[in-house]
Amino acid sequence: MADVRARYALPFELAYEGARQTLPGRGSRSALCLWLPTFELRLELVRSPALDATSVALLSTEGGTRRALWQVSERAAEAGVRPGQLVSQAVSLCPSLTLLEPDPAHYDAAQDALLEVLAELTPVVEPAGRGRFFLGMDGLARLYGSPPNQVHRVQRALFRVLPGPLVAATRAGLAPGKFGAWVAATEARPGEPVIVPEAGLSAFLAGRSIGALPVAEATLDRLERLGVKTLGELVRFPTPALVGQFGEEGGRARAWATGERIDAVRPCHRPRPVRVALDFAVPVGQVETLHSALDRLLERALARPERRGRSVAAVRVVGRLEGGGSWMVEVVLREPTARRESLAFPVRARMGITPPTRPVEALAVELFRFGPPSSQTGLFDRKDEAGRSEGGRELADGEVPHALRDAVRELKLRLGHSPLYRVVEVDPLSRIPERRHALLSFDP
């Protein structure tokens, strides 16, 4: 169970805390958790079946000189290789270890294909990281029959998008609420789903490890030091004592452990991403070239009609690498924006931390999460002194506000020229009216 805790606590917590865009509503109380452990590594093994019987490890997506392992095969684990180990350590433990570069674009494509299939079975599908899904099963008994039949039906559907070995490795747990379903899935063996009835939830949870709780690592460590190993041992403490020790998290942990807290599965809103791509004639390894390609792609993506009226909350940059594989960075912005510079800056910073490991053959930008409509009033807002000040600073004569500059750039992308003009004096005292003023094209 410690393994489960180390690798899956964070995405589960995110799913709980509503970091993903879930739709409001009551959701589904009956939850089916589908879990494909080491999803990414298994996808690689499906792609290269010859590696299946060897010691294989997937490298971490974090670049740099001291790369670590992300996921390891069972055979590699038998040799003492562990996720998080440095490559040098792992190779010294297992000299025959095959190291694989991650291909995030491939994993995301598989995840999307899975979501499409699952969405045909139930309207309530909530992904919780790659290779893990919660399905709302309320009201599906008439369609699919008893709970075992419901699970069987879902597992059978997976064959449409996943190869047999991957479906066979899938674990399934059906229980009231997401936590119960998750714990059931971690207890399940491949092909043998664990189904927990409403009345048996607290008894089922009592014997399970606290490692499945979606709480901070430090909380789990302290609980273990206090001798609390199972959820049943945790519920022996009264809520005030746990809140006193761990704050609100302690109270939540107890509510999950007793089965009192039932988190409904909520349908996940997945806005269609805006995607633009660029193929390089020659693979590009230079950072400057990638940055200028990024700028062009961001401009194109922002100018796309399906983006209009929405600010961008998250952007993903995907590169196809020379010799196969892919590289990806994702940035979630604190404040949604529709300005290219505001998007490019954090993406460049992230690219600096995790640069592509090989030259890039093609680069794509995806705007995949959106915010409220971008404000247009800032251009000529009276409160903003008719656009003559920016960030509290008065603009110098001839200086153009950022917002206006961006607006002109967008219009040029759409129309091919700037349709804005500045009124200039030509001969203001002329008796002939059309000689007094003229319009000068405005192109800052």
Place this chain on the structure above:
Amino acid sequence: MSAPRLKPLGSPRGARVVLGQAGEPVAVVAGRRSARPQPVAAVRERWRIDDEWWRRPLSREYMTVVLEDGRSLTLYHDRTVGGWWVQGEEG
């Protein structure tokens, strides 16, 4: 980068003016709103410009008229080449 484009502001546009017996405008077709003649309710002001006699003489007879729909137009009659033009609209 292309050179900045300059467009004159307030360029006159052609108009069709129906004149009365005394040579006064009684109806104008100049609207962006309608192609039908708009009756003139009153002529408010008149003035004349003669200029640029040293290169290409220019002679215009301006008037501000109020139409029956309440709009106010600034018209002129080009005395050198003929024709009526609108060079301002309010209301």
